[in-house]
Amino acid sequence: QVQLVESGGGVVQPGKSLRLSCAAAGFTFSDYGFHWVRQAPGKGLEWVAVIWFDGSNRMFGDSVKDRFTISRDNSKNTLYLEMIRLRAEDTAVYYCVRDQPRTVTPAFEMWGQGTMVTVSS
């Protein structure tokens, strides 16, 4: 079954760190680029980061640049988002999103169920 399953969310204090994971199944992981997209409670969608299918490029939204890192482990079919120096405004549901195969233009073809991150003291 083709799926993306996020994990690692939770409640964290401001200034602390958290790592999200996204386990993929049912397709050839290394053929696809992936994004993280977040949604603050009651708000719209905000793109966070991308890693290309071949790992050759990573980009970040301005609001998370220098604090978040995206990586992938093709041997484990897993995508990661490492978040440091977390702020209250990072509170959101974080979605793992898959692109179309072997492309670099964002398509957001498939979405995981999301994992909630709450930054609060």
Added chain:
Amino acid sequence: DVALTQSPLILPVALGQPASISCRSSQSLVYSDGNTFLNWFQQRPGQSPRRLIYGISNRDSGVPDRFSGSESGANFTLKISRVEAEDVGVYYCMQGTYWPPTFGQGTKLEIK
């Protein structure tokens, strides 16, 4: 960043009636290869977003043919020919022509 402006933000529609959502871009979304990377997403209450339309007018697998996408200049439209109860939710347009990818504010479709 490219701004996408959706209208209306709230769309009350009676069952069986048509619905139309507009998405206006702050600049042309035509990529250097001639393609236009404008997609539409549906987010039902309590669910993750789901892509409905890609490349202006191409329906994703499993999407009912009552959903259609079109373009007129830098204005894009999502149409639902006959609204059903399962169509309730928030609809977003999104552009992937320029980095960073950006979304419209969302249009909440509700049953009148």
